[in-house]
Amino acid sequence: MNISVDRNSKTSIQEQIKLEIAQRIRSGLLEEDYALPSVRQLSHCSNISLVTAHRVYKSLEKDGLIKTIRGKGTFVKQHTTLHNDTPQGINTISLDPFNWHLSIPDYLPRASFWSQSSVRLPPQFLDMATASIHHSLLPLTLLQASMQQALRQYPQSLGCYSPYQGDPDFLKVICDYFANQGLSIRPHQLIVTNGTQQGMDLFARTFLGPKDVIAMETPCFSGAIDVFRFNHTIIQPIPIDAEGIRIDILEELAAQTKIKAIYTVPTYQNPTGTIMSLNRRKDLLEFAENNNILILEDDPHRELSLFNNNLAIKPPPTLKSLDKSGRVIYLKGFSKFLFPGLRLGIIVADGTIYNRLLAAKSISDLGSPLWLQKSLIPLFSNPQLVTFIKNLNQKLTSRSSFVMKMLTDNLDPQIKFKKIYGGMHLWLTLPPEISADNLLTIAHSRSIHFLPGSIFYPGEPESNHLRICWTNLSDDNLPKALDILCRILNNAISNP
Amino acid sequence: MNISVDRNSKTSIQEQIKLEIAQRIRSGLLEEDYALPSVRQLSHCSNISLVTAHRVYKSLEKDGLIKTIRGKGTFVKQHTTLHNDTPQGINTISLDPFNWHLSIPDYLPRASFWSQSSVRLPPQFLDMATASIHHSLLPLTLLQASMQQALRQYPQSLGCYSPYQGDPDFLKVICDYFANQGLSIRPHQLIVTNGTQQGMDLFARTFLGPKDVIAMETPCFSGAIDVFRFNHTIIQPIPIDAEGIRIDILEELAAQTKIKAIYTVPTYQNPTGTIMSLNRRKDLLEFAENNNILILEDDPHRELSLFNNNLAIKPPPTLKSLDKSGRVIYLKGFSKFLFPGLRLGIIVADGTIYNRLLAAKSISDLGSPLWLQKSLIPLFSNPQLVTFIKNLNQKLTSRSSFVMKMLTDNLDPQIKFKKIYGGMHLWLTLPPEISADNLLTIAHSRSIHFLPGSIFYPGEPESNHLRICWTNLSDDNLPKALDILCRILNNAISNP
Numbered sequence: 001m002n003i004s005v006d007r008n009s010k011t012s013i014q015e016q017i018k019l020e021i022a023q024r025i026r027s028g029l030l031e032e033d034y035a036l037p038s039v040r041q042l043s044h045c046s047n048i049s050l051v052t053a054h055r056v057y058k059s060l061e062k063d064g065l066i067k068t069i070r071g072k073g074t075f076v077k078q079h080t081t082l083h084n085d086t087p088q089g090i091n092t093i094s095l096d097p098f099n100w101h102l103s104i105p106d107y108l109p110r111a112s113f114w115s116q117s118s119v120r121l122p123p124q125f126l127d128m129a130t131a132s133i134h135h136s137l138l139p140l141t142l143l144q145a146s147m148q149q150a151l152r153q154y155p156q157s158l159g160c161y162s163p164y165q166g167d168p169d170f171l172k173v174i175c176d177y178f179a180n181q182g183l184s185i186r187p188h189q190l191i192v193t194n195g196t197q198q199g200m201d202l203f204a205r206t207f208l209g210p211k212d213v214i215a216m217e218t219p220c221f222s223g224a225i226d227v228f229r230f231n232h233t234i235i236q237p238i239p240i241d242a243e244g245i246r247i248d249i250l251e252e253l254a255a256q257t258k259i260k261a262i263y264t265v266p267t268y269q270n271p272t273g274t275i276m277s278l279n280r281r282k283d284l285l286e287f288a289e290n291n292n293i294l295i296l297e298d299d300p301h302r303e304l305s306l307f308n309n310n311l312a313i314k315p316p317p318t319l320k321s322l323d324k325s326g327r328v329i330y331l332k333g334f335s336k337f338l339f340p341g342l343r344l345g346i347i348v349a350d351g352t353i354y355n356r357l358l359a360a361k362s363i364s365d366l367g368s369p370l371w372l373q374k375s376l377i378p379l380f381s382n383p384q385l386v387t388f389i390k391n392l393n394q395k396l397t398s399r400s401s402f403v404m405k406m407l408t409d410n411l412d413p414q415i416k417f418k419k420i421y422g423g424m425h426l427w428l429t430l431p432p433e434i435s436a437d438n439l440l441t442i443a444h445s446r447s448i449h450f451l452p453g454s455i456f457y458p459g460e461p462e463s464n465h466l467r468i469c470w471t472n473l474s475d476d477n478l479p480k481a482l483d484i485l486c487r488i489l490n491n492a493i494s495n496p
Numbered sequence: 497m498n499i500s501v502d503r504n505s506k507t508s509i510q511e512q513i514k515l516e517i518a519q520r521i522r523s524g525l526l527e528e529d530y531a532l533p534s535v536r537q538l539s540h541c542s543n544i545s546l547v548t549a550h551r552v553y554k555s556l557e558k559d560g561l562i563k564t565i566r567g568k569g570t571f572v573k574q575h576t577t578l579h580n581d582t583p584q585g586i587n588t589i590s591l592d593p594f595n596w597h598l599s600i601p602d603y604l605p606r607a608s609f610w611s612q613s614s615v616r617l618p619p620q621f622l623d624m625a626t627a628s629i630h631h632s633l634l635p636l637t638l639l640q641a642s643m644q645q646a647l648r649q650y651p652q653s654l655g656c657y658s659p660y661q662g663d664p665d666f667l668k669v670i671c672d673y674f675a676n677q678g679l680s681i682r683p684h685q686l687i688v689t690n691g692t693q694q695g696m697d698l699f700a701r702t703f704l705g706p707k708d709v710i711a712m713e714t715p716c717f718s719g720a721i722d723v724f725r726f727n728h729t730i731i732q733p734i735p736i737d738a739e740g741i742r743i744d745i746l747e748e749l750a751a752q753t754k755i756k757a758i759y760t761v762p763t764y765q766n767p768t769g770t771i772m773s774l775n776r777r778k779d780l781l782e783f784a785e786n787n788n789i790l791i792l793e794d795d796p797h798r799e800l801s802l803f804n805n806n807l808a809i810k811p812p813p814t815l816k817s818l819d820k821s822g823r824v825i826y827l828k829g830f831s832k833f834l835f836p837g838l839r840l841g842i843i844v845a846d847g848t849i850y851n852r853l854l855a856a857k858s859i860s861d862l863g864s865p866l867w868l869q870k871s872l873i874p875l876f877s878n879p880q881l882v883t884f885i886k887n888l889n890q891k892l893t894s895r896s897s898f899v900m901k902m903l904t905d906n907l908d909p910q911i912k913f914k915k916i917y918g919g920m921h922l923w924l925t926l927p928p929e930i931s932a933d934n935l936l937t938i939a940h941s942r943s944i945h946f947l948p949g950s951i952f953y954p955g956e957p958e959s960n961h962l963r964i965c966w967t968n969l970s971d972d973n974l975p976k977a978l979d980i981l982c983r984i985l986n987n988a989i990s991n992p
Contacts, residue, residue, distance in 0.1 A: 029851045098822040098847025104756075104790065106702050106852050114858045120659075135655030143654045144647050151640050158639045158837040159631030163616075194690055194861040201860050205726070206602050226859045230701070260600075294600065326594040341654040341867040351594025355525045356602050362610045363722045364697050364860075365690040371837040372865060 003046045010460055017046055018056045020110045025065045025076050034102060036066060036074040109229030112455035113222035119449070126448045126481035128468040131270070131424055132340050136474060137395060139379075139388045143339060146379035154374040162370035164362040166192030170373035173380040174346060178332075180386075181302070183321045189348050191361055192368045196300055196333035196345040198361075200224055203261075203296055203329055203347075204231040206360040212260040215253060215293075217245040219427075219456035219465070221270040224263055224298070228458070235458040238262075240269065244276030247283045254291050261294040267315045268301035268423025271456050271467040275421060278316040285319060288327055294353070295319055300333035301423040303389050307397040308421070312390070315422065326350030329357070336424065337392065338379075342372055396471065403470045403482065410486040412493045424471040427453070429464060434492050436466040442492075448484045499542045506956055513542055514552045516606045521561045521572050530598060532562060532570040605725030608951035609718035615945070622944045622977035624964040627766070627920055628836050632970060633891060635875075635884045639835060642875035650870040658866035660858040662688030666869035669876040670842060674828075676882075677798070679817045685850060687843040687857055688864045692796055692829035694857075695843045696720055699757075699792055699825055700727040702856040708756040711749060711789075713741040715923075715952035715961070717766040720759055720794070724954070731954040734758075736765065740772030743779045750787050757790040763811045764797035764919025767952050767963040771917060774812040781815060784823055790849070791815055796829035797919040799885050803893040804917070808886070811918065822846030825853070832920065833888065834875075838868055892967065899966045899978065906982040908989045920967040923949070925960060930988050932962040938988075944980050 003020050005013055024030045036057075037045065043053035057074055060066045067077045121127055150157075157167075165171070171187035178185045193199045200223075208214060210232040216224065218237035228235050236259070238249050245264055253259060262284070266276035276284070288295050297319045305313055320330035330348040349357055361367070379385060400420040407417060407426075416429040430436060436452040443450060453465025473481055499516050501509055520526045532553075533541065539549035553570055556562045563573045617623055646653075653663075661667070667683035674681045689695045696719075704710060706728040712720065714733035724731050732755070734745050741760055749755060758780070762772035772780070784791050793815045801809055816826035826844040845853055857863070875881060896916040903913060903922075912925040926932060932948040939946060949961025969977055 029848065029855060031848065031851070034848065097820065098849070100788070101822065101846075101848040103788065104703065104849070107705050108702060108852055108855050109859070111855055111859055114855055117858070117862075130657070132657060133655075135652050138655040140651050140654050144651055147643070147647055151643055155636050155640055156631050158636050158835055159629075159634040161626070161628060161831070161836045162839075194864070197859075198861040206604060207600065209603050223859075223862065230856075230859050292596070292599065324593065326597065335657070339654055339867075340657045341865060343658075343861070343863065343865040350597075352525065352527065352530065352597040353594070353600070355527070356604055359525060359604050359607055359610055360726075362613070363605070363607055363693075363719075363726050365694040365839070366613075366719065367839065368690070369837060369839040369865070369868065371835075372868065 005046065005048075013048055014052050014055050014059075017042075017048065017052075018059050021056065021060060022063065022065055023110055023112075023115050025060075026115060029108075030076045030102075032076050032078045034076045035099060036076065037102075038073060107230075107232075109226060109232075111226040111229070113226050116222070116451055116455055121449055122447070124447055125444075126477050126484070127472055128470070128481055128485070129449045129451045130472050131336070131469045133337065133392075133396075133424065133471045134474050137392060137471070138340075139338065139385070142379055142382060142384060142388060146377075146382065147375045149378040150371075150375040153378075154371070157370045157374040160370055162192070162367040162373060164191075164367045165358055166190060166368065167370055167373040170377055170380075173377055177380050178348075181318075183318055183330075183348075185348055189350060189354060191347040191349070191354070191358055192373060193331075193345045193347055193361065194365070194368060195335055195343045196298055196331040197223055197227070198364070199331040199345055199347045200227045200263075200296065200298065201230070202357050202360045202364065204228055204233065205364075206356050207261065207294065208233040210234075213257055214261045214263055215250060215259050216263045216458055217265070217269065218458060219271055219453065219462075220263065220458070221265060221298070222451075222455040225456075225458045228263070237457065237459040240272065240274055242274065243280040244269070244274055245280070245284060247280070247287050250284075250287055254287075254293075259291060259293050261296055262288060263296045263298070264319075265298045265300070266319060267299055268304065268421065268425075270301070270423070271425050271451075271453070271465075272427045273418060273420060273423050273425055275315055281316060281319055281322060285322055285327070289325065293327075295323075295328045296331065297328050298331045298333075300331075300336045303337045303393075304396060304424060305393055305422045306400055306420060307393060312393065313421065320348055326353060329353060337389065339376075342376070344368065344372060344376070399475075399478070400470065403478075406479065406482050407486065410483070410490075412490045414493055415489055420470075424469050426468050426470055428466050428468065428489070429453075430466075430489065431493065432464050433496065435463040437463050439466070439488055439492055442488050443485070446484050446488065448481050448488075450485070501542065501544075509544055510548050510551055510555070513538075513544065513548075514555050517552065517556060518559065518561055519606055519608075519611050521556075522611060525604075526572045526598075528572050528574045530572045531595060532572065533598075534569060603726075603728075605722060605728075607722040607725070609722050612718070612947055612951055617945055618943070620943055621940075622973050622980070623968055624966070624977055624981070625945045625947045626968050627832070627965045629833065629888075629892075629920065629967045630970050633888060633967070634836075635834065635881070638875055638878060638880060638884060642873075642878070643871045645874040646867075646871040649874075650867070653866045653870040656866055658688070658863040658869060660687075660863045661854055662686060662864065663866055663869040666873055666876075669873050673876050674844075678813055679826075679844075681844055685844050685846055687845070687850070687854055688869060689827075689841045689843055689857065690861070690864060691831055691839045692794055692827040692841040693719055693723070694860070695827040695841055696723045696759075696792065696794065697726075698843065698853050698856045698860065700724055700729065701860075702852050703757065703790065704729040706730075709749075709753055710757045710759055711746060711755050712759045712954055713761070713765065714954060715767055715949065715958075716759065716954070717761060717794070718947075718951040721952075721954045724759070733953065733955040736768065736770055738770065739776040740765070740770055741776070741780060743776070743783055746780075746783055750783075750789075755787060755789050757792055758784065759792045759794070760815075761794045761796070762815060763795055764800065764917070764921075766797070766919070767921050767947075767949070767961075768923045769914060769916060769919050769921055771811055777812055777815055777818060781818055781823070785821065789823075791819075791824045792827065793824050794827045794829075796827075796832045799833045799889075800892060800920060801889055801918045802896055802916060803889060808889065809917065816844055822849060825849060833885065835872075838872070840864065840868060840872070895966065895971075895974070899974075902975065902978050903982065906979070906986075908986045910989055911985055916966075920965050922964050922966055924962050924964065924985070926962075926985065927989065928960050930992065931959040933959050935962070935984055935988055938984050939981070942980050942984065944977050944984075946981070
């Protein structure tokens with residue numbers, strides 16, 4: 001274990017180390033009956049006193065996560081949360097041939113998103129955690145037709161590698177797609193990735209090292225937090241207001257330290273749904289320009305715009321389209337509204353920033369699957385795609401109205417949330433004394449799942465929020481899940 | 497630019513820095529007319545004297561890679577090698593809005609494989625560099641049928657995410673495939689990756705940091721060198737002999753330093769084609785066991801076994817099948833003999849090593865495409881797959897005989913090579929005074945491409961080797977390419 005400690009954090013060192021070990025146990029990285037380092041080893045490797053190391057173990061023991069066997073050592077205890085994606089059930093310490101593995105240190109971060117998203121839900125569970133649209137709402141028929149056509153038209157692409165940046169014909173149709181959205185891009189600015197997650201990761205690996213500072217709007221997508229932690233970057237959380245990331249706080253930070261990059265989801269922000277205003281976008285670009293900062297713009301939800309009084313409301317233009325100097329690295333995902341089963345995303349970048357990201361892509365995996373790219377050319381060339389998105393927006397509009405009405409009618413008014421304008425998330429805020437982390441256990445006992453708000457904070461977590469995805473369930477299951485959720489939340493308020 | 501310098505290397509610091517900048521220019525990372533750091537900046541950021549920095553630039557100028565404009569600075573010069581995968585032609589310094597990009601440092605390594613493999617060949621070129629089998633020899637019809645069936649059977653998988661480790665049904669058929677090869681594996685030991693390149697990368701990111709030592713058989717796959725360099729690991733080259741990686745040299749190294757991992761391609765080694773003997777495999781495992789070292793076994797070529805006197809010769813068992821303690825992390829690729837256009841590979845690992853690699857996979861890209869995995873279930877369940885591989889081996893056997901005969905008959909006997917038993921590479925050794933790097937320019941002028949041997953060395957390069965892939969060209973083009981190659985090599989010997 002490489003335990004990273006932030007000595008400037010308001011959270012005590014003891015609590016940080018405890019949190020890190022607890023997360024490794026809860027996520028299944030450390031399995032039942034594995035031997036933990038001795039108090040002396042923990043003290044040595046984490047550079048803490050013996051007393052603090054001892055207290056960490058006492059506290060983990062009190063939480064029921066570990067057990068100490070006199071004369072043998074400290075071991076991970078069986079715990080009764082949901083099954084994680086852990087490979088095997090190991091019953092006795094003596095029989096395990098892999099116990100020596102713990103002597104091999106690793107460089108993994110404390111991974112917030114992973115610890116929650118690797119939970120393997122029993123089939124009857126109603127999942128409001130996974131950020132996706134129920135497959136019945138996706139254009140599966142259009143996709144099937146596109147693939148059929150590609151199988152006839154490009155069979156050789158099954159047997160050839162893709163250029164590292166992507167297939168030229170695919171990149172061309174993607175440019176046309178962007179052009180229809182007001183983003184004028186040429187194929188040589190694009191790199192195909194395995195979802196936007198890989199795009200973030202390539203950016204972080206290429207440009208961010210242990211002494212670099214990235215400013216992240218907060219709360220923000222925990223998968224991004226994990227990526228930046230994996231690359232050992234210094235993360236500075238920046239609060240958002242109704243118009244998006246706060247430039248005044250960025251200015252304060254820039255006065256103290258060199259910021260290398262800013263991460264933002266400006267349109268239907270994850271998890272809060274906030275839309276960055278056009279003025280704020282311009283201010284952010286100007287701030288980045290003045291301080292020589294790169295902007296990583298993550299844009300997976302733009303197409304999920306809801307109607308307002310039967311009018312399609314377009315979100316403000318992307319930061320990339322306002323960028324004149326190649327300062328914005330734009331990540332486009334298609335998993336949220338087209339094809340989660342294909343994991344294809346796009347990086348848009350310029351100049352040597354582009355070249356360097358391409359080098360990182362080539363070293364990481366030598367390029368994305370050629371055949372998948374070919375198989376999507378007919379889809380992106382199909383005029384029905386626009387119709388599909390319009391229809392999807394209409395369906396999501398009525399679904400969101402239903403969600404709003406149900407929550408307004410049933411939730412205790414002390415629980416706050418905002419009107420949904422787009423995207424797929426809803427951010428619920430409880431009174432400050434109620435912890436959503438604690439409610440998650442109750443939720444699991446009632447067979448529903450959501451994401452506790454605490455995992456969306458790269459720094460000090462706020463635990464009185466939760467994120468639900470209201471698009472992931474079928475029409476039948478959504479009301480059931482919301483009903484259970486309302487009861488749990490209301491009950492937490494009436495019986496704190 | 498972050499220029500990494502190895503102060504223990506036999507290559508001078510000046511030469512190392514020159515090589516790194518030259519590679520960035522040749523690979524297109526630094527484009528024509530980009531402004532390089534001043535001599536003073538270079539001296540400061542690389543921690544070298546002003547005199548050395550000045551000499552680096554003089555030497556690059558002599559090689560025609562850079563130019564100095566009095567009063568303006570030092571710039572990348574137009575160079576006349578092949579077009580690389582660089583995005584745009586930038587004509588004048590003053591017009592380029594992205595020149596400021598060079599002020600953004602990155603963490604990229606000196607990437608040997610990338611610098612060669614990102615070369616974009618003109619269409620008429622005969623490519624003996626790319627390691628693949630010509631698509632006419634691949635099972636495209638079986639693949640098409642498999643995908644057709646999957647489109648009917650699993651349409652929902654287009655609209656759902658894959659579990660991070662992979663689809664359970666796909667992992668099951670992969671286990672059956674391994675079982676037929678004598679490797680007894682259960683689904684909970686598998687992670688689906690984007691080719692074996694990602695498998696290597698996940699291993700390196702999880703377990704290897706700047707102070708860790710990885711021992712690599714040398715010469716070895718340059719894509720692996722790039723991965724370990726990207727993770728800032730200390731690479732120790734270990735020579736191979738006729739039986740594989742030399743344990744005596746590993747023992748010497750272990751006496752001096754802690755080795756954390758060993759990288760090997762034991763079967764039809766890349767680039768030399770060497771088969772590690774069964775005894776050597778056992779010795780390697782014992783050595784790793786005694787010294788608590790992880791072994792990364794890369795196995796992309798096992799299925800490409802040639803016939804010998806009409807007998808199918810099976811290579812020795814995998815290290816993984818001989819591994820009792822979860823010490824071997826096994827990487828299986830399918831691009832070399834089944835479907836390069838799909839980029840799916842597999843990691844096999846155990847215990848917490850597995851769990852930690854899975855965490856890294858989830859943070860890197862949230863899993864591989866579900867639909868691709870589903871689309872291969874019919875293929876791997878199809879009994880015709882075995883027949884295909886047998887037929888492929890027969891075709892490759894006659895092709896390799898042709899290659900052997902042609903080279904034996906036509907090459908100057910001072911040029912050495914070994915009989916091909918499997919895989920897709922041939923390693924040619926020239927007299928020590930002849931550099932294959934220099935011959936590459938001549939080859940390009942004659943429209944053929946190969947890989948110079950120097951890129952296969954993580955430490956001091958030997959430049960009198962070259963690697964050709966004899967499976968990548970069509971039946972028509974192979975003799976033409978070999979003929980041109982023989983003339984170039986023979987000419988280099990007769991007119992040194």
